[in-house]
Amino acid sequence: MIKSILLVEDEVEIANLISLYLRNEGYEITTCVSGKEAKSKIETETFDAAILDIMLPEIDGLKLLELIRMNHHYPVLMLTAKDDEVDKITGLSIGADDYITKPFKPLEVVARVKAQLRRYNLYNQSATPTHLLTLRGLEMDLNKRTVSLNERDLHLTPKEFRILQILMENQGVAIDSEEIFKTVWEEKYYTAANNTLMVHIRHLREKMEDTGIGQSKYIKTVWGVGYKIE
Numbered sequence: 001m002i003k004s005i006l007l008v009e010d011e012v013e014i015a016n017l018i019s020l021y022l023r024n025e026g027y028e029i030t031t032c033v034s035g036k037e038a039k040s041k042i043e044t045e046t047f048d049a050a051i052l053d054i055m056l057p058e059i060d061g062l063k064l065l066e067l068i069r070m071n072h073h074y075p076v077l078m079l080t081a082k083d084d085e086v087d088k089i090t091g092l093s094i095g096a097d098d099y100i101t102k103p104f105k106p107l108e109v110v111a112r113v114k115a116q117l118r119r120y121n122l123y124n125q126s127a128t129p130t131h132l133l134t135l136r137g138l139e140m141d142l143n144k145r146t147v148s149l150n151e152r153d154l155h156l157t158p159k160e161f162r163i164l165q166i167l168m169e170n171q172g173v174a175i176d177s178e179e180i181f182k183t184v185w186e187e188k189y190y191t192a193a194n195n196t197l198m199v200h201i202r203h204l205r206e207k208m209e210d211t212g213i214g215q216s217k218y219i220k221t222v223w224g225v226g227y228k229i230e
Contacts, residue, residue, distance in 0.1 A: 006050040021106040035059025069095040075116035133168040167229040177226040
């Protein structure tokens with residue numbers, strides 16, 4: 001499976017150079033030039049690793065690292081133009097896996113990325129056996145937090161992933177909308193909450209290409225109750 005890497009670097013020439021070398025190694029690269037753009041990608045897409053410049057417009061790399069570590073465990077490498085021990089200590093304490101100081105050679109970045117991905121994969125293989133949930137071509141890996149349908153990767157947000165996990169863990173059972181909302185959002189259920197949940201269910205169905213009116217193959221609406229998957 002092709003590894004997907006998020007690259008956040010506001011210097012276009014550097015971003016293009018790193019992207020070129022990583023793509024030549026077979027990686028899929030998503031490039032962002034601002035912290036705001038990267039935040040959106042982090043919240044809506046799934047990656048295998050991230051490379052973050054610390055000095056970014058709008059939202060800096062350390063804030064993005066904090067955001068990633070709220071829901072993800074994939075390797076994160078930090079780029080910095082200054083050899084600042086404070087930044088390094090802060091980044092490592094938040095959860096950075098490696099640090100690269102500019103100027104650097106592109107091949108050094110490639111080598112560091114490969115090393116971190118290799119270490120991450122070895123750790124996952126030696127940890128608790130992968131927990132898989134499957135249903136007619138739909139597969140969830142709860143350890144790696146990945147979802148695929150008929151071998152096609154589904155890039156879910158953390159909340160979409162959690163909703164699908166609840167349904168997959170209770171296949172064939174109708175789960176109350178209020179219960180789903182309280183579990184996923186960890187908030188008190190309110191009138192508009194059902195609309196919020198409906199929007200996320202719709203997005204899930206769209207990503208699964210399961211939007212046939214009245215003919216959903218997977219996620220089904222149980223009127224007056226909630227949802228189930230079967």
